[in-house]
Amino acid sequence: MKLSKFPYLVQNEIFENLEHSDLFWMSLQSQNMKKLIKSSQAKRFQSISGITYAKFGCKWYVFIRFKAINNEPERVEFIMTMSEHSDDTKNVCFRLNVSGRIVGFRLSNEYPLPELYFHPIHKTSAFKAIHNCLLDYFGDTVKYIWITKSYPWIVKSRKQFIPQLPNLSVLSDFWPGDSEVKDNLEAYFAASPDLKQFCINGNALELMSTVPKFYQADFIRIFRPCFRTVDAFFLNFQGRQATLFDCQWGFSRLRPFMNRWKSGEAFQKLEYFKMIKQQQPYSMNLHRVPNVNGMKHIDTTKKPPTHSVPDLYTPGPSFPKSNTDPITSHTYIVRETDNRVASVSFQGGNFSFGVWDKTEEEFLRMVK
Amino acid sequence: MSSTEQGTSSAAPAEPTTAPESAAAPEVPESFYYVHGKDKVVHKVSAGALQHSALIHGMISNLGYTEEQAKANPFPFENIDGDILQMVVDWCNQHKGKPTPPEDTNLPKQKEKLFDLVLAVNYLEIKELLTYCCKQVAMMVKGKSPEEIREIWMIPTDAEDEAAEKEAKKRAGKEAAGETAAAAGDAK
Numbered sequence: 001m002k003l004s005k006f007p008y009l010v011q012n013e014i015f016e017n018l019e020h021s022d023l024f025w026m027s028l029q030s031q032n033m034k035k036l037i038k039s040s041q042a043k044r045f046q047s048i049s050g051i052t053y054a055k056f057g058c059k060w061y062v063f064i065r066f067k068a069i070n071n072e073p074e075r076v077e078f079i080m081t082m083s084e085h086s087d088d089t090k091n092v093c094f095r096l097n098v099s100g101r102i103v104g105f106r107l108s109n110e111y112p113l114p115e116l117y118f119h120p121i122h123k124t125s126a127f128k129a130i131h132n133c134l135l136d137y138f139g140d141t142v143k144y145i146w147i148t149k150s151y152p153w154i155v156k157s158r159k160q161f162i163p164q165l166p167n168l169s170v171l172s173d174f175w176p177g178d179s180e181v182k183d184n185l186e187a188y189f190a191a192s193p194d195l196k197q198f199c200i201n202g203n204a205l206e207l208m209s210t211v212p213k214f215y216q217a218d219f220i221r222i223f224r225p226c227f228r229t230v231d232a233f234f235l236n237f238q239g240r241q242a243t244l245f246d247c248q249w250g251f252s253r254l255r256p257f258m259n260r261w262k263s264g265e266a267f268q269k270l271e272y273f274k275m276i277k278q279q280q281p282y283s284m285n286l287h288r289v290p291n292v293n294g295m296k297h298i299d300t301t302k303k304p305p306t307h308s309v310p311d312l313y314t315p316g317p318s319f320p321k322s323n324t325d326p327i328t329s330h331t332y333i334v335r336e337t338d339n340r341v342a343s344v345s346f347q348g349g350n351f352s353f354g355v356w357d358k359t360e361e362e363f364l365r366m367v368k
Numbered sequence: 369m370s371s372t373e374q375g376t377s378s379a380a381p382a383e384p385t386t387a388p389e390s391a392a393a394p395e396v397p398e399s400f401y402y403v404h405g406k407d408k409v410v411h412k413v414s415a416g417a418l419q420h421s422a423l424i425h426g427m428i429s430n431l432g433y434t435e436e437q438a439k440a441n442p443f444p445f446e447n448i449d450g451d452i453l454q455m456v457v458d459w460c461n462q463h464k465g466k467p468t469p470p471e472d473t474n475l476p477k478q479k480e481k482l483f484d485l486v487l488a489v490n491y492l493e494i495k496e497l498l499t500y501c502c503k504q505v506a507m508m509v510k511g512k513s514p515e516e517i518r519e520i521w522m523i524p525t526d527a528e529d530e531a532a533e534k535e536a537k538k539r540a541g542k543e544a545a546g547e548t549a550a551a552a553g554d555a556k
Contacts, residue, residue, distance in 0.1 A: 001483040001505075003521035010490050012501065017506035029523045094515045105513075112511040114458045 012040040019049070020064050021079045021113060027137055028096050030321040034137065050143035051134050052076075053127075059083045059115075062130070065145075069309070070199075072186060081108050082130070091117070094163040101366040102123065125162055125197055131165045140167055145196065164326030171197035199223070218269075219312035221245065224278075241272045241312050241324065254351060258292045258344070260355075271309050272324045273353040295344070298330040298367055305366035307343045307354030327354040334336040334360045371397055400435065401428055402442035403457070406449030410442050417460040422493035449487045452481070459537055468496040475504050479520070 003011065015023060015037060015198045021040065027034040038045075041098035049067045053060055060082040066075040091106045093114075103126060107112065108115040116124040129143070144167050162170055198214040199221040214220060215236035222229060224246045233244065254275075260266040267273075298304045307327040329352075341363040345352045356363055387552065401418060404410045407432060424443065433441070455476070476482050486501045497505045509517045524532065 001479040001508075001521060003523060005483075006486065007490055009488060010498070013498065013502040014505050016531075017503045018510070022506075022510060026509075026517055026523070028514055029518050030526045032526075032529050033523055094513055096477055096514060107513065116511060 004036070008040070011036065013335075015040055016044070020044075020077055024079050024137060025114065028098065028133070038137070045138065048138060049140050050145055051138060051146045052077075052147060054147035055149070059110075062134070062252065078111055078113055080113050080116060080130075081111065084120045086119065094211055099129045099136070101129040102284065103129060105198075123161065127163045128165060128292075131163070131168065135141075135167060140334055144168045145171055147171045171198040173199040176316070186343075199313075215239070221313070238269065239268065240269050241309075242260055242270075243276065245276050246278045247275050251275070251277075256352075258333060259344065260335050262292070262294060264335055270353075271355050272307075274325065274353040275349075277349040291350065292333060294333060296332050298364075300331070302328055303368045304328055304330050304343070305363065307356060309354070324354070325352065327352045342347045371475065387397070389442070398498045399433070399438070399479060401433070401438050403445060404442050405448040405450045405453035409450050409454075411453065413457055413460060417457070417464040419465060420460045420494045420496065421456075422495070424492060445488075445492075447491065449484055452484045452488045454492065456492060456497070460494070469501075471486050475500060484529065530554070 003014070006014070014104050018026075025035050031250050038083045047066050050065045050134050052063055052065055054063075055061075061078060062080045062082065063076045066077070068074045089248070093106050095102050095104050104117045105114040106117050107113075116126060116130060116348045135144070146162060146168055148162055148170065149172070160170075160222045170230055195214050195217040197219040200214070200215045215233065216238050218239045220233075220237070220239060221243045222233065222245065225233065225244050230244065230247065230253065233242070234257050257267075261270065305328075308323040308325070309322050311322050327345050328341045329343045333344060333346045334341055339359040339361075341357070341358055341360050343352075343354045345354075358366075399415045399422070400412050401415060402410050403424070413429060418428065434442065448456075458459060472480055482501065482504060486498070486505060488499045489547055508520055512520065518525075
């Protein structure tokens, strides 16, 4: 049965019945096949939001992420797995030319998917070949994300592996625990490409002699930040969402933070910010919003709208994407530069700040 | 409602034996048409069954053939093997006037037969059957390794594609040279 003998519309209908992973493997058969799939499935590709590499256990998983529809959990589809082995010729089922490099594959014992099998010394080149291949196939309009998690109790003395690849963003949970990892902290930040999401223990940041570039990440979570880290956060954060967990410090910085947001001087991209207080008897326990010039209040007899945006945190492929914690507050401030509103709340001593994509007039129309 | 005929005609459809009791419009006798494939075996098919094929439906609409005229003028589909046309006719009869189910498990399992059926169904523009066939063709490679996919669908490698392209260019060059020579000869 020669697929090429079918008319274009028939080929298209056959492809429509295949998963993206099947199509991707077919695209590796030849340049002509790749061209055919890309041209016939162009519309279908529009539902893809990104390609993610994530390491779980001893394997890397490569999967497609689809755009969320109607607030439903994000759908993902695995394409392949990758693993390293000192004998990369063992168990190889077939070899393919991937971006000009012949690489070996075996059949995964976990998923009915091919698994790229490479020697540790070829790790960088293997990822480069696969990434270039994916980039060529899916194009540069989708996001390529590298999820890396480092836990000292799992990854003993191992350096983080983040390849330097074009169009690659990094989502990282980083818990440096041993001395070697600490020594490599600055090298890690220097080497990391476009950081999009970062979770880190505040103590580790204290070890840095320079302000790390992760403050430019879209999303950050800092656990137990020290005083210096909280200050660095308020001075340098340029992203969209941030949560500071287990905070003892920094509540005194909230007034200048809100003033800087209100004037449009900083935090222009901010959508959501939360400070969670340290659960200690001696920690500060604020129950009212610090007074800021221009703070506005909705009549207490009325119901304010609830702020919640899609949470950028991406812990893993099977984790349903949820929204940020809802903020329902009678208090808000308005940014002077574009009249955008931010709901401001203190609940149980935790501070929440949610920026609306609405002007004050539009916001007040939602009050019931 | 259909029969296969070795080039002979069949009797006209039977008339209803009892008149309808209701005062509704009288039942119109079903009209039949005749088709044959490469093997010239003529199949008698009702217009209702043929509605599945957009191509044939378009051909018979407003044709106004009498039974005799239809019998005398079977539609020839010389590009379709007899056994494949039989499958198509059977499918159209089975699904005449019924909603099509979400799946059809009665399609041929043999690769070559399925391939021919896809081409025939695409030509005859039978949308639902084409959808089933394409689904079955796709299922053949689901979960298969790239090498197995290449084998099942006979996908040429880059080297084979290049060789075929060179060959096609060479042939086109020769044909063009032949045409030029012929034109020069005509001019003389």
